[in-house]
Amino acid sequence: MDFSFSRDQLLFQDNVRSFLINEVTPERIRELWLSDSGRSDQLWAQLVELGLTALTVPEAHDGMGMNELDFILLAQECGYAGLPEPLVETMLIGVPLLAALDESHAVLKQHWLTRVAEGHARLAIAEPGNPLVSDAHVADLLLLAHGDEVHAVEPGAVRLTRNVSVDPSRQLFQVDWTPTSATCVATGEQGRRLWAAAFNRGALGCAAQMLGLAKRMVDLAVDYTFERKQFGKPVGSFQAVKHLMANVAVQIEFAKGPLYRAAYALAEQQPGQEVLVSHAKLATSEAAMLAAKNTIQAHGAMGYTWEVDLHLFMKRAWALDKVWGDRGHHKGRIRAALFDGNPALGAGKTF
Amino acid sequence: MDLTYTPAQQAFRAEARTWLTANVPREPLQSFDTEQGFAEHRAWENRLNDGRWGMVTWPIDLGGRGCDLIEWLIFEEEYYRSGAPARVNQNGIFLLGPTLMEYGSEEQKARFLPRMATGEDIWAQAWSEPGAGSDMAAIRSKAERVGDHYVINGQKTWSTRAVWADWVFGIFRTDPHSQRHQGLTFILLPLDSPGITVRPIPQLNGLPGFAEIFFDDVKVPVENALGGEGMGWHVAMSTAGFERGLLLRSPARFQETARRLVQLYQSNREQADRDPAIGESVMRAWLDAEAYTLSTYMTASKLVQGGKIGPESSTNKIFWSELDQSMHDTAMSILGLRGELLPEAPAAGDVGHWLEGFLFAQAGPIYAGTNEIQRNIIAERMLGMPRA
Numbered sequence: 084m085d086f087s088f089s090r091d092q093l094l095f096q097d098n099v100r101s102f103l104i105n106e107v108t109p110e111r112i113r114e115l116w117l118s119d120s121g122r123s124d125q126l127w128a129q130l131v132e133l134g135l136t137a138l139t140v141p142e143a144h145d146g147m148g149m150n151e152l153d154f155i156l157l158a159q160e161c162g163y164a165g166l167p168e169p170l171v172e173t174m175l176i177g178v179p180l181l182a183a184l185d186e187s188h189a190v191l192k193q194h195w196l197t198r199v200a201e202g203h204a205r206l207a208i209a210e211p212g213n214p215l216v217s218d219a220h221v222a223d224l225l226l227l228a229h230g231d232e233v234h235a236v237e238p239g240a241v242r243l244t245r246n247v248s249v250d251p252s253r254q255l256f257q258v259d260w261t262p263t264s265a266t267c268v269a270t271g272e273q274g275r276r277l278w279a280a281a282f283n284r285g286a287l288g289c290a291a292q293m294l295g296l297a298k299r300m301v302d303l304a305v306d307y308t309f310e311r312k313q314f315g316k317p318v319g320s321f322q323a324v325k326h327l328m329a330n331v332a333v334q335i336e337f338a339k340g341p342l343y344r345a346a347y348a349l350a351e352q353q354p355g356q357e358v359l360v361s362h363a364k365l366a367t368s369e370a371a372m373l374a375a376k377n378t379i380q381a382h383g384a385m386g387y388t389w390e391v392d393l394h395l396f397m398k399r400a401w402a403l404d405k406v407w408g409d410r411g412h413h414k415g416r417i418r419a420a421l422f423d424g425n426p427a428l429g430a431g432k433t434f
Numbered sequence: 435m436d437l438t439y440t441p442a443q444q445a446f447r448a449e450a451r452t453w454l455t456a457n458v459p460r461e462p463l464q465s466f467d468t469e470q471g472f473a474e475h476r477a478w479e480n481r482l483n484d485g486r487w488g489m490v491t492w493p494i495d496l497g498g499r500g501c502d503l504i505e506w507l508i509f510e511e512e513y514y515r516s517g518a519p520a521r522v523n524q525n526g527i528f529l530l531g532p533t534l535m536e537y538g539s540e541e542q543k544a545r546f547l548p549r550m551a552t553g554e555d556i557w558a559q560a561w562s563e564p565g566a567g568s569d570m571a572a573i574r575s576k577a578e579r580v581g582d583h584y585v586i587n588g589q590k591t592w593s594t595r596a597v598w599a600d601w602v603f604g605i606f607r608t609d610p611h612s613q614r615h616q617g618l619t620f621i622l623l624p625l626d627s628p629g630i631t632v633r634p635i636p637q638l639n640g641l642p643g644f645a646e647i648f649f650d651d652v653k654v655p656v657e658n659a660l661g662g663e664g665m666g667w668h669v670a671m672s673t674a675g676f677e678r679g680l681l682l683r684s685p686a687r688f689q690e691t692a693r694r695l696v697q698l699y700q701s702n703r704e705q706a707d708r709d710p711a712i713g714e715s716v717m718r719a720w721l722d723a724e725a726y727t728l729s730t731y732m733t734a735s736k737l738v739q740g741g742k743i744g745p746e747s748s749t750n751k752i753f754w755s756e757l758d759q760s761m762h763d764t765a766m767s768i769l770g771l772r773g774e775l776l777p778e779a780p781a782a783g784d785v786g787h788w789l790e791g792f793l794f795a796q797a798g799p800i801y802a803g804t805n806e807i808q809r810n811i812i813a814e815r816m817l818g819m820p821r822a
Contacts, residue, residue, distance in 0.1 A: 084439050084735070087435060152435060309820055319820045333753055434731075
């Protein structure tokens with residue numbers, strides 16, 4: 084029994100964090116808002132150079148063969164930085180979906196997985212039940228659902244209609260396309276299984292980013308409450324403001340366990356993944372939503388402005404709370420398992 | 435990361451389960467805040483110690499098993515699963531014990547720890563004073579050095595277990611000219627010392643779970659000071675850390691409450707579901723008890739590898755105390771009209787224990803440093819916000 088990350092995993096997290104803090108600054112994010120695509124080939128190339136696009140690609144396809152647990156701390160850092168590029172979607176949702184296709188699609192797998200690993204392809208993945216697909220405009224391959232079927236569709240075969248999000252970093256598109264037997268890569272029971280697994284990885288990736296976003300919002304607010312003085316003191320010295328932040332810190336602390344437990348369950352292909360992932364998404368979403376509410380309050384009127392950086396992260400949290408299963412969806416899965424499923428409860432039943 | 439138990443850990447669990455199954459009293463003991471219940475619980479501590487299950491984390495030569503924190507968690511899981519009695523000597527074994535191991539001389543360890551382990555000495559604590567609650571550094575009770583003795587005068591209050599306990603530990607002002615955190619000394623003394631008067635204070639359940647202690651020229655040998663004269667605040671903070679942190683509130687306790695709450699909900703579903711919020715609260719109780727468990731395993735794993743507990747441990751106390759309160763609020767809502775009934779009321783049936791738990795849960799956010807103080811600590815020491 085050892086519920087801790089390895090030295091290598093923590094070191095990698097440190098490296099990625101340093102890179103993202105230095106390179107994906109709020110200024111750079113704001114610059115990207117002004118560009119047509121909102122995305123940067125140069126930034127993607129930097130992620131490639133760090134080896135990030137090879138991480139979850141199987142070794143057979145020139146990748147590093149890492150799993151959900153190896154990736155979870157990096158996804159958390161992507162949230163902390165507010166990274167706009169679809170790294171988490173590509174590496175945590177899309178790549179494993181492609182890798183799980185059966186061998187009749189060996190050529191397609193080899194082609195696209197190698198291209199992702201080498202940094203030549205981003206993936207966009209349709210969240211089951213969500214009519215909009217994020218980053219469809221920069222994707223080199225789109226993984227789309229038609230009923231239970233999985234379709235791998237190239238950009239030339241889709242028509243995109245942009246839908247503007249509250250978060251200027253999010254790029255959402257309605258995708259019009261025609262399913263054909265040539266694009267279909269999985270059907271029936273296999274398709275259902277692949278989408279269910281993709282959904283859990285999507286929710287897990289969101290959860291990790293939510294934890295990072297919550298920490299970032301608290302860090303910004305703590306800095307601000309040092310700078311801002313009223314009644315001759317930093318506003319952060321007032322207990323009312325301290326307790327706003329402490330309440331978020333408690334939620335963040337106790338969301339970590341469910342997040343890492345869920346990542347482990349996916350990496351080890353353990354049973355009960357659905358409830359563990361739902362717990363992770365619920366706990367991290369609640370931490371991030373409370374962080375948004377309490378940190379805008381700690382910023383006062385400044386928090387309500389476009390100029391202050393808080394909204395870069397607050398708006399991402401508002402959006403990610405609703406995708407890959409909103410709280411109602413995840414609570415429903417937990418309730419069903421708890422009240423209708425007769426699970427083993429009590430002390431000694433956690434692992 | 436490896437979230438499976440080793441064969442040795444599984445064998446340890448099986449051994450604990452076997453012993454507890456054979457030895458846990460069939461009928462629940464009386465409350466340890468009654469004279470008879472106190473004696474029953476003292477006898478239970480002795481029996482636990484005979485089986486070497488009293489203090490599993492203590493070194494083998496002190497009657498323990500030298501367990502690491504993961505094994506301790508496993509033991510606690512089995513302990514709470516078995517329905518074993520509450521630990522009447524928790525002030526001693528979970529708070530003073532670790533403090534003695536860290537700060538005590540060899541002579542002090544040999545003198546106090548074995549008798550603590552057998553339950554021969556049950557310990558009370560003496561921190562708070564009428565004018566020093568959350569502001570503990572305002573302590574005024576004096577211990578004046580006279581030759582090889584201290585002479586103690588003053589008053590302590592909210593002294594848990596002091597009514598029937600044998601010994602008490604606390605901090606006293608040994609430097610009369612000192613202020614605040616300076617000049618305090620951590621002192622151990624027998625509660626039957628001449629000059630001590632204990633006045634029981636009934637708690638919400640009517641039982642004297644704590645007391646006031648009046649000190650009137652009480653003589654204590656200087657060798658009863660722990661961790662050096664003037665070092666009392668420092669030593670006390672480490673004890674308080676144990677209280678807030680891992681040892682006093684193992685997650686197993688809350689997991690078992692959550693399990694019983696799910697059962698209570700399932701068997702009263704029609705009544706409960708008239709308010710849809712109740713099902714949600716029950717679900718949340720289970721999730722939060724799991725989250726607390728996961729967090730504790732993470733902390734234990736870190737400590738086993740030589741890491742240290744940081745200021746984030748202040749989040750623990752807030753989380754478990756508010757979870758305990760919320761679980762019992764929910765149980766009261768499910769019980770409806772039966773909620774107010776004491777266990778002995780004929781109409782209470784077998785649910786009266788929820789009221790006991792509900793009353794006790796009200797104390798959680800107050801003792802061991804109020805949750806407001808914990809939030810200040812989190813803000814200042816964990817997040818680095820400016821001091822007031």
